[in-house]
Amino acid sequence: MAAAAIAAAASQKDMGWYKTGSVKKKPALTDPVQLYSLCEVVSSEGSGPEAVLTVKVVDPYYDNPVDYLPQGGGVKKGETLTVTRENFHAANPPEQDMCMDLGELDNMHEPGLLHCMGMRYCGGSKTESQVTSYYCTFIGPICVATNPFAPQKAWKNSFNRDDYVHSKGPVMQNKKLQPHPWAIGDMSYNELLTEGNNQAILICGESGAGKTECCKFVLDFLVQKKESLVENLTDKLLATNDPLEAFGNAKTVNNDNSSRFAKCMQIALDREGRVCGAEIQTSLLEKARSCAFFVQERNFHIFYMLPYYRHVKCQPDPGEKQQTDTSDALDMLGEKAHKYLMEADKYNNVKQGDVIVDTEGVRYRERFQAGDIDWYKRVISSFRVSLGYTKKDTDEMISLLVGCLHLGQLEFKDDDKSEILAESEDDVAIIVRFHHLLMPSILPR
Ligand SMILES: Nc1ncnc2c1ncn2[C@@H]1O[C@H](COP(=O)(O)OP(=O)(O)OP(=O)(O)O)[C@@H](O)[C@H]1O
Ligand SMILES: [Mg+2]
Numbered sequence: 001m002a003a004a005a006i007a008a009a010a011s012q013k014d015m016g017w018y019k020t021g022s023v024k025k026k027p028a029l030t031d032p033v034q035l036y037s038l039c040e041v042v043s044s045e046g047s048g049p050e051a052v053l054t055v056k057v058v059d060p061y062y063d064n065p066v067d068y069l070p071q072g073g074g075v076k077k078g079e080t081l082t083v084t085r086e087n088f089h090a091a092n093p094p095e096q097d098m099c100m101d102l103g104e105l106d107n108m109h110e111p112g113l114l115h116c117m118g119m120r121y122c123g124g125s126k127t128e129s130q131v132t133s134y135y136c137t138f139i140g141p142i143c144v145a146t147n148p149f150a151p152q153k154a155w156k157n158s159f160n161r162d163d164y165v166h167s168k169g170p171v172m173q174n175k176k177l178q179p180h181p182w183a184i185g186d187m188s189y190n191e192l193l194t195e196g197n198n199q200a201i202l203i204c205g206e207s208g209a210g211k212t213e214c215c216k217f218v219l220d221f222l223v224q225k226k227e228s229l230v231e232n233l234t235d236k237l238l239a240t241n242d243p244l245e246a247f248g249n250a251k252t253v254n255n256d257n258s259s260r261f262a263k264c265m266q267i268a269l270d271r272e273g274r275v276c277g278a279e280i281q282t283s284l285l286e287k288a289r290s291c292a293f294f295v296q297e298r299n300f301h302i303f304y305m306l307p308y309y310r311h312v313k314c315q316p317d318p319g320e321k322q323q324t325d326t327s328d329a330l331d332m333l334g335e336k337a338h339k340y341l342m343e344a345d346k347y348n349n350v351k352q353g354d355v356i357v358d359t360e361g362v363r364y365r366e367r368f369q370a371g372d373i374d375w376y377k378r379v380i381s382s383f384r385v386s387l388g389y390t391k392k393d394t395d396e397m398i399s400l401l402v403g404c405l406h407l408g409q410l411e412f413k414d415d416d417k418s419e420i421l422a423e424s425e426d427d428v429a430i431i432v433r434f435h436h437l438l439m440p441s442i443l444p445r
Helices: 110-121 161-165 181-195 211-225 233-239 241-248 302-313 327-333 335-340 363-367 372-386 391-407 425-438
Strands: 015-025 033-045 052-059 068-070 080-084 088-090 136-139 142-145 262-269 275-283
Touching (some): 015 052, 015 080, 015 110, 033 080, 088 110, 110 136, 161 211, 181 211, 211 233, 233 275, 241 275, 241 302, 241 372, 302 335, 327 372, 372 391
Antiparallel strands (some): 015 068, 015 088
């Protein structure tokens, strides 16, 4: 984050920001980010916007060559530049460096906003030892969240959800509570109960910005406000996350857990403010991904969990001749899926990616994430325990998924992509397997 690398504006005379470059973040999918250097005015000639200023660079824009590819000419500390007043943005006083609401800044311009969010992000200091980072900042009723990408910095410990849930009076007006998506949940909750108007919370940002995480924060806040009278409703609501993300999220070049669908969640509260119902609508699922994706990406998570789970759970233990106990795998996968699932690396729809993530040290597992197995268990348990699906339901669903994996093995004629290579015995076997998997319950006889 560019702004985070810039030191606090000192309390000097005439300080300001000057655009000295732009960067493209890797991978270069996003628009270039403008970078500003903090400068001190040494002398000026003329007046008004055309006045010519001689400025000295106090803090150059970027000092992190790992994350950013510089595009414009960089400058060095102490360098002297000649700029016009209209391109020089007055710096805010240093006491506003950690301002909780950008709307209160003396000077509202891009470098000023970036600087404030950057200072909050790095806890008011450039030194690594800072652990109290505030990654959210208000702009009036809007909360801007800067993706931390740094779990080791103890983000979660900086905030205590209960302080927000039990805040006396609106969170936004409580200066002891830092900006957080919970504050937006609180604002909507209060408005709903006092005004009786439906509320909408819009969460937007580029891929990897943190929308899904923010959505979980808000949901978590709303269900914690008052215990629901509907049995297990809260658990059910929270339990939707694991299956939704397993079936609809995938690793992309921007985000290891990118949502490949849009989601609208409607939550109903009764007059006492208790959650009494919810509906989740999904749309725009990126179906094409199930067949093809970039080599640095992954298919939907579920397509990895399944064969990986089957393979790991049914491997003989090292040194033992017999198979390990497969009853767990039979229960979790269902008999048919257990029987027909091949090793993950054999599936075209899985092996085309070559992502190295969280490896467990075994070569072919490079495409898998260490958490896939546990995640798979959570998915099945969410379906069965929290969402009320029967074992038969989940078995059929899994069979259908395995059927899709098998269909991905079909080979098509080069000249006519609609025709399967008839001579290939394998393809016949695939169709037969597919049929077995889906009969009798899913496919009509
Ligand atoms: N508040 C946060 N605390 C900890 N980690 C976070 C936070 N926000 C984002 N992250 C990290 O960044 C990753 C990307 O965030 P997230 O999946 O929410 O992005 P997104 O905006 O939903 O992206 P996409 O549009 O691709 O779905 C998360 O998997 C998580 O590792
Ligand atoms: Mg998302």
